[in-house]
Amino acid sequence: MGLKLYNTFTRSLEEFVPQREIVGIYSCGLTVQGAPHVGHMRAYIVRDVLVRWIEHLGYKFLSLENFTDIDDKIIEKQLQQKRDWRVIAQENITKYLNAVDQLNIKRAHFYPRASEHIEEIIHLVQELIDKGYGYEKGGDVYFKVRKFPDYGRLSKKSIDDLVSGARIAPTEHKEDPLDFALWKAAKPGEPYWFSPWGKGRPGWHIECSAMAMHYLGESFDIHTGGEDLIFPHHENEIAQSVAATGQPFVRYWLHNGWVTLSGEKMAKSTGHFFLIEDLLKEYHPNVIRLYLLKTHYRNQIEFSSERLDEAKAAYHRILTFLSGFKVLPVIDKPLMVDEFTDAMNDDLNAPKALGIIFDMVNKGYDQGDPQIAASIKIFLGILGFCDEEPAVPFSQAMDVFREITERLVQEGQDELIEDVWKKFYSTIEGMKSMEDVFPALVGFLLDIRNQFRKNKKYEYADFIREKLAQQGIQIHDEGIDRSTFALEIK
Ligand SMILES: [Zn+2]
Numbered sequence: 001m002g003l004k005l006y007n008t009f010t011r012s013l014e015e016f017v018p019q020r021e022i023v024g025i026y027s028c029g030l031t032v033q034g035a036p037h038v039g040h041m042r043a044y045i046v047r048d049v050l051v052r053w054i055e056h057l058g059y060k061f062l063s064l065e066n067f068t069d070i071d072d073k074i075i076e077k078q079l080q081q082k083r084d085w086r087v088i089a090q091e092n093i094t095k096y097l098n099a100v101d102q103l104n105i106k107r108a109h110f111y112p113r114a115s116e117h118i119e120e121i122i123h124l125v126q127e128l129i130d131k132g133y134g135y136e137k138g139g140d141v142y143f144k145v146r147k148f149p150d151y152g153r154l155s156k157k158s159i160d161d162l163v164s165g166a167r168i169a170p171t172e173h174k175e176d177p178l179d180f181a182l183w184k185a186a187k188p189g190e191p192y193w194f195s196p197w198g199k200g201r202p203g204w205h206i207e208c209s210a211m212a213m214h215y216l217g218e219s220f221d222i223h224t225g226g227e228d229l230i231f232p233h234h235e236n237e238i239a240q241s242v243a244a245t246g247q248p249f250v251r252y253w254l255h256n257g258w259v260t261l262s263g264e265k266m267a268k269s270t271g272h273f274f275l276i277e278d279l280l281k282e283y284h285p286n287v288i289r290l291y292l293l294k295t296h297y298r299n300q301i302e303f304s305s306e307r308l309d310e311a312k313a314a315y316h317r318i319l320t321f322l323s324g325f326k327v328l329p330v331i332d333k334p335l336m337v338d339e340f341t342d343a344m345n346d347d348l349n350a351p352k353a354l355g356i357i358f359d360m361v362n363k364g365y366d367q368g369d370p371q372i373a374a375s376i377k378i379f380l381g382i383l384g385f386c387d388e389e390p391a392v393p394f395s396q397a398m399d400v401f402r403e404i405t406e407r408l409v410q411e412g413q414d415e416l417i418e419d420v421w422k423k424f425y426s427t428i429e430g431m432k433s434m435e436d437v438f439p440a441l442v443g444f445l446l447d448i449r450n451q452f453r454k455n456k457k458y459e460y461a462d463f464i465r466e467k468l469a470q471q472g473i474q475i476h477d478e479g480i481d482r483s484t485f486a487l488e489i490k
Contacts, residue, residue: 001342001345001346002015002016002057002345003015003016003053003054003057003344003345004016004345004346004347005222005252005254005347005348006254006298006347007251007252007253007254008154008230008253008254008255009153009154009250009252009253011156013347014252016054016252018059018221019219019220019221019251020221021060022060022061022062023054023059023060023061023062023221023222024061024062024064024215024216024217024220024221024222025047025050025051025061025062025063025064025220025221025222025223025224026063026064026065026066026208026212026215026216026220026222026223026224026250027043027044027047027063027064027065027108027223027224027225028043028065028066028208028223028224028225028226028229028233028234029065029066029067029068029111030067030068030092030096031068031071031073031074031204032067032068032069032074032088032089032092032093032096033071033073033074033076033077033088033089033092034077034092035092035095035096035275035276035277036092036095036096036099036275036276037259037266037273037274037275037276038259038266038273038274038275038276038279038288038292038303039226039258039259039265039266039267039273040096040276041099041103041105041276041288041292042226042256042259042292042297042301043224043225043226043256044065044100044103044105045103045105045289045292045293045384046224046254046256046297046348047063047065047105047224048104048105048106048384049293049297049348049350049383049384050222050224050254050348051063051106052106052382052383052384053344053348053382056382062109062215062216063106063108063109063110064108064109064110064111064112064211064212064215064216065108065110065111066111066112066113066114066207066208066211067089067093067111067112067113067114068114068204068207069085069086069089069093069113069114069115070085070089070114070115070191070201070202071114071204074088074089075190075191078191079189085191086115089113089115093111095277098277099276099277099280102280102285103276103280103285103288103289104285104286104289104384104385104386105384106384110215112211112214112215114202114207114211117207117210117211117214118193118202120210120211120213120214121183121202121206121207121210122183122193122195122196123210124206124209124210124213124240124244125141125182125183125195125202125206126196127244128141128143128182128240128243128244129141131243131244132144132147133147133148133239133240133243133244134182135175136183136197137173137174137175138173138185139185139186139197139198139199139200140172140173140174140181140183140184140185140197140200141181141182141183141197142173142174142175142179142180142181142182143179143180143181143182143236143239143240143243144175144176144179145159145162145176145178145179145180145239146159146176146178147243148239148242148243150238150239150242151235151239152235153235153238154230154231154234154235154238154253155230155231155232155234155235157231157235159178162178163177163178166178180203180205180232180236181203182202182203182205182206182240183195183197183200183201183202183203183206184200184201184202184203185197185198185199185200186198186199186200186201204233205232205233205236205237205240206240208233208237209237209240209241209244209249212237212241212249213241213245218241218245218247218249219245219247219248219249219250219251220249220250220251221250221251221252222250222251222252222254223237223249223250223252223253223254224254224255224256225254225255225256226255226256226257226258227255227256227257227258227298228258228265229255230253230255234253237249238250255298256297256298257295257297257298257299257300257301258300258301259292259300259301259302259303260300260301260302260303261273261274261302261303262302263302266303274303276288279308283308283312284312284315285386286315286385286386287308287311287312287315288308288311289383289384289385290311290314290315290354290385291307291308291311293350293351293354293383294307294311294350294351294354295351296347296349296350296351297348297350298347313469313470314358317358317361318357318358318361318376318380321361321364321365321373321376322373322376322377324368324373325370325373328370328373328374328377329370329371329374330374331371331374331375331378334374334375334378334379335360335371335372335375336356336359336360336375337375339356340353340356340379340382343355343356344382350383353379353383354383356379357376357379357380360372360375360376361376364376398441400445400464400467400468400470401424401441401445403467404420404445404448404460404463404464404467405417405420405421407460407463408420408460416457416460419451420448423444423447423448424441424444445464445468446468448464449461449464449465452464
């Protein structure tokens with residue numbers, strides 16, 4: 001089975017057959033009026049998994065992501081903050097690219113900015129006017145929606161549905177409420193470019209058509225974006241591009257679900273969001289990636305810190321397992337590779353692929369097989385997790401240890417403390433590297449817990465269990481628990 005992708009255009013799972021040797025991929029980028037939130041980053045992690053997978057399958061690709069750096073909201077910020085729109089845009093672009101790098105997202109090959117492609121945009125608008133799809137009024141240029149018979153095909157909306165919701169704002173000059181702006185005349189004090197229709201700036205939709213076709217050609221393979229962009233943004237991109245060229249624009253439309261907060265879309269406009277820079281202060285990038293990939297990309301994710309903490313625990317369980325192997329064997333073919341490939345080929349089913357990884361972790365704890373660890377490492381790399389030294393879980397195991405001794409001190413259990421520390425020293429005696437110490441430390445903690453249980457000091461035993469669980473190490477009295485882990489990954 002080859003790769004199958006769910007195409008929003010046909011609302012079906014389709015086999016992926018690229019039209020050219022180099023797969024063209026366009027992703028709608030940010031309107032850089034503010035710092036990115038976790039909902040934004042999800043779209044680019046999804047694109048990252050896509051490009052890593054198609055690269056793994058042997059395809060070459062060219063990926064493009066725009067920055068909308070000139071738009072009503074940025075102009076509004078300029079007026080509010082009394083700072084130039086270019087400075088505001090650059091500040092947010094820098095923040096965004098920092099987050100991209102931290103999250104180990106492969107950068108797009110090009111990040112074109114709308115403001116740097118005014119020439120291509122004007123050219124496209126003129127072409128639409130020449131072909132009768134565009135008209136100028138009062139310095140604005142609009143697209144005649146009724147002239148494009150396929151309008152609404154992507155979003156499955158009929159002209160009748162659209163008519164009832166359409167309005168003409170008092171500042172607009174359009175002839176039909178359905179029409180949308182290709183070019184906007186500048187109001188006093190606004191940034192502008194010279195054009196055949198006077199001073200103005202591009203509309204939002206036209207920039208994506210112009211830049212996508214400039215870099216990828218009139219027809220290309222994959223266009224990605226959040227599902228909120230299906231209408232009107234992507235519908236308008238199709239109308240403009242197809243009307244201008246007479247060619248099909250995009251072959252596969254991929255849309256990811258929103259990240260919601262109390263059921264509502266995370267959005268800057270409502271003040272309803274978590275900034276990625278804040279989240280990255282609290283969680284390792286791999287934990288955020290795991291959290292987002294645990295849900296299929298087409299489904300919505302309700303943002304929750306509990307779920308993030310669960311992802312953290314799950315991720316540390318993988319790390320704990322891997323840290324038990326000092327050197328991993330080089331393997332040609334990972335174990336479970338067929339199952340993993342089938343999952344990824346099935347519309348990038350990352351949750352299923354992660355389920356396979358967690359099954360292997362469980363098996364690995366039983367069997368201690370370095371082949372399993374080597375296979376897991378390969379799969380994590382394909383899913384875009386960055387390499388990490390086991391130093392973090394070691395310090396976390398040390399935290400558990402510290403908390404336990406602190407509690408014993410508070411409760412005046414001097415004898416027990418002495419006992420615990422003696423055991424600790426004898427456990428790590430002779431060990432040279434941190435990698436050796438970490439699994440030993442976990443083993444030691446389990447050991448002293450058993451000791452507490454034997455001596456009927458259940459409150460300490462439970463305390464250790466609880467602390468280890470917070471670090472992703474689940475223990476039940478029959479041993480290390482393996483079931484909860486697999487169940488977490490749905
Ligand atoms: Zn776009």
